[in-house]
Amino acid sequence: MQNPKSISAFYDNLASDYDTMTDFENRLGREAAVFRPIIDRLAIQTALDAGAGTGFHSLVLSKLGVNVTAVDISAEMIGKLKENSEKLRIPVDAVVSDFETLTKHISATFDAVFCLGNSLVHLLTEDALLKSISNFHSLLKPGGVLVIQILNYDRIIKERNRVQSIRKAGDTTFIRFYDYCENRLFFNILTVKEADNKIDHTINTVELHPLLKEEMSIYLERVGFISTEHYGSLRFESFDENKSSNSVTLAVK
Numbered sequence: 001m002q003n004p005k006s007i008s009a010f011y012d013n014l015a016s017d018y019d020t021m022t023d024f025e026n027r028l029g030r031e032a033a034v035f036r037p038i039i040d041r042l043a044i045q046t047a048l049d050a051g052a053g054t055g056f057h058s059l060v061l062s063k064l065g066v067n068v069t070a071v072d073i074s075a076e077m078i079g080k081l082k083e084n085s086e087k088l089r090i091p092v093d094a095v096v097s098d099f100e101t102l103t104k105h106i107s108a109t110f111d112a113v114f115c116l117g118n119s120l121v122h123l124l125t126e127d128a129l130l131k132s133i134s135n136f137h138s139l140l141k142p143g144g145v146l147v148i149q150i151l152n153y154d155r156i157i158k159e160r161n162r163v164q165s166i167r168k169a170g171d172t173t174f175i176r177f178y179d180y181c182e183n184r185l186f187f188n189i190l191t192v193k194e195a196d197n198k199i200d201h202t203i204n205t206v207e208l209h210p211l212l213k214e215e216m217s218i219y220l221e222r223v224g225f226i227s228t229e230h231y232g233s234l235r236f237e238s239f240d241e242n243k244s245s246n247s248v249t250l251a252v253k
């Protein structure tokens with residue numbers, strides 16, 4: 001196995017390929033419609049997008065009229081977010097910060113904090129998780145909502161499938177796969193590029209904390225959220241620990 005990288009090094013490396021790997025433009029068409037009901041149901045006018053990456057959710061939310069601040073630990077991902085924001089002419093305020101020191105960089109409070117796209121599982125220790133979730137809590141207005149979306153690790157840990165996804169885009173193939181090592185989980189991206197009759201590859205590895213649904217509820221309660229609801233998707237489908245692809249949690253301050 002490759003040596004795992006720090007979160008910022010992993011995403012700084014990935015930033016130039018991220019939108020190709022995640023099919024940014026088709027994703028805009030596919031997922032954008034999901035957010036109108038969320039904004040209406042939760043009456044969101046201002047939002048923090050925590051772990052914003054190249055800005056997919058920030059841009060969708062801003063386009064729907066939400067005033068968005070995006071934050072990410074990776075300067076390269078935030079650089080791509082700014083490029084996307086300029087290209088699409090959709091305004092987003094962007095800040096480079098890790099979740100654990102967020103309140104040093106941001107003082108506004110928000111109707112909602114979104115932490116989407118499996119960002120939270122990069123926090124490996126209880127201390128990091130508690131500090132980060134506590135910062136999300138501080139940055140919410142009273143009655144505000146934290147929306148967390150991660151993959152369903154209750155299922156993933158049971159199934160222990162190694163390959164998460166394979167995507168070919170032009171001359172590049174992205175193979176996302178796991179290594180399960182005792183109690184630790186490593187996430188790898190094997191990128192294979194073909195050019196001039198040559199094939200090059202890179203492997204980028206990071207450790208993840210496979211957060212389970214019950215564990216998430218305990219952390220949220222410990223930092224003071226008054227209620228939590230769990231779903232299997234951002235469309236509020238019910239959560240099935242053996243079948244759902246995603247684990248979505250809504251926590252009210």
Ligand SMILES: C[S@@+](CC[C@H](N)C(=O)[O-])C[C@H]1O[C@@H](n2cnc3c(N)ncnc32)[C@H](O)[C@@H]1O
Pocket residue numbers: 007008011022050051052053054055056057071072073074077097098099100116117118119120122123
């Ligand atoms: C899988 S990407 C998701 C990006 C975006 N939300 C999306 O769905 O396309 C995870 C993002 O979370 C950021 N991230 C992970 N841990 C972080 C931390 N502790 N503080 C700030 N950002 C973090 C990474 O840099 C990365 O851009």
